[in-house]
Amino acid sequence: QxxxxxxxxxxxxxxxxxxxxxxxxxxxxxxxxxxxxxxxxxxxxxxxxxxxxxxxxxxxxxxxxxxxxxxxxxxxxxxxxxxxxxxxxxxxxxxxxxxxxxxxxxxxxxxxxxxxxxxxxxxxxxxxxxxxxxxxxxxxxFTAGQQLTVYQQVAGPLRGVLDPQRRSKGGISLSPQELVELLRLVGSLELLPKGEKSQLGQWLLELLPVKKWSACQGAMLWTLGRLGNRTPAYGPLNCVVESERVERWLSVLIGLRSTAPELKLALMLCGRRVDDRYRDVSESIRQSVVARLESMPNPSAHAIALVRNGGRLASEEATQLLGEALPLGLTLRD
Incomplete structure (x- = not known):
């Protein structure tokens, strides 16, 4: 393993x-x-x-x-x-x-x-x-089976918030902090089936503008970035969500007016160039991502370069990707 x-x-x-x-x-x-x-x-x-x-x-x-x-x-x-x-x-x-x-x-x-x-x-x-x-x-x-077990155990309360049909029925008992932890956990499960990731991503896009959960927007964006990441942190490439679907996510994210720093991360992870025609988003979408990143306050030249040309994550970006720093001396190998 x-x-x-x-x-x-x-x-x-x-x-x-x-x-x-x-x-x-x-x-x-x-x-x-x-x-x-x-x-x-x-x-x-x-x-x-x-x-x-x-x-x-x-x-x-x-x-x-x-x-x-x-x-x-x-x-x-x-x-x-x-x-x-x-x-x-x-x-x-x-x-x-x-x-x-x-x-x-x-x-x-x-x-x-x-x-x-x-x-x-x-x-x-x-x-x-x-x-x-x-x-x-x-x-x-974790093995894929363990990740699926963890996901299935949290899927009920998570879907109570994310699934529009369930959300409309009320009865949601999650606090914003509980939702944040659930989202960050699910975003870390790279071995989940692509179908589950795709559905979660779509629900998150629909939840982003809901004011009740605005305090969780940063976690939503971080999770979207992990779900749509073109280069997994540890998972196999066959778990990467299809580029066509991620292009639709990016179209929404590009137009999102948010000050959350996680928006930059999500745009970079989903739009990052990897020189693989099965994982790369289209050139037109990539250029739109670059333009959006350039228009944001304090634009990151390295994040823009990753989208435009590809390359390795900087240590700060790897920390953002994982949610916290790796132990001393360990680095991601892209």
Whole structure:
């Protein structure tokens, strides 16, 4: 599973992590989730940063995976309270992101699935939301079957908002924040069948102008960009939505008057040149995308170049694509 994924590891990825760092992290995690807890969940990330003398963004992939192992060993500690479970889920996903890239990550993802899927300890909204964040963060390590299972479990409430027929009947219980997390999760599931992606994209285009959900417009645009992306982050090319359909999406996005920064990302991902006649949108649409990007405040010269000529994503664009930065030393291989 992990060998074919498009990630590169730089020489400074930290091949060998100081065992003292892993031991220090283990001690802190045990104080939060062990038998005698002295660190509250809200203070845990700060305590880890202080013990390691590193910001979380500087934790190397091997250190992160070591922390993941500790969290799995301490998983009984998530039962202490809803706050403990929410923090445990959050850190579990953070330390295993993006679900691939290191040896044995497929095994780690399988262990995570067995520990979490259908096994939340609390019915609290915080547990549900952090489980969605966890699945989004490691979605790239899922099999197609696992991605479909996750999607089917969230499809009901999601369609209650997205499907115009269901939306008109009312009874929608999702909050804007819950919808944002659902959308970001679904946008990360690159192995979904193209038919599902196409339907989701169409519904999102219809939901964009609905004022009730205006607070979610950024997440809608981000998800549209991921659904229509011409070059998947990790999925196979046969999961890419047909260019003719994405051209129709772009026609709507080009005319959208929005200040959301995610609009630039969606336009670039859907209009990006890849020199593949099966995935490239038409030249006329591509030129319209370029013109729209150029007309936006603070236009990105690199994003415009990607649409016009193709090329590799910059690190900032890769971070926007994935929703957060990759672990130190890992980069997308286009």
């Amino acid at each position: 992990t060998d074919h994924h498009p990630l590169e590891a730089s020489a400074n990825q930290a091949g060998i992590v100081d065992e003292e760092l892993i031991s220090a992290a283990d001690r802190v995690l045990a104080q939060a989730f062990g038998q005698q807890t002295t660190i509250k969940p809200a203070k845990l990330k700060t305590a880890l940063a202080e013990a390691l003398a590193q910001r979380s963004s500087d934790w190397t992939p091997h250190l992160l995976r070591g922390m993941w192992s500790s969290l799995i060993e301490l998983q009984e500690g998530r039962r202490i309270s809803p706050a403990h479970e929410a923090r445990w889920l959050n850190l579990l996903g953070y330390t295993l992101r993006p679900g691939y890239g290191l040896a044995a990550d497929d095994w780690r993802v399988a262990q995570t699935w067995r520990s979490v899927h259908g096994k939340l300890c609390f019915a609290a909204a915080s547990s549900r939301n952090e489980a969605l964040v966890l699945w989004r963060r490691i979605a790239g390590g």
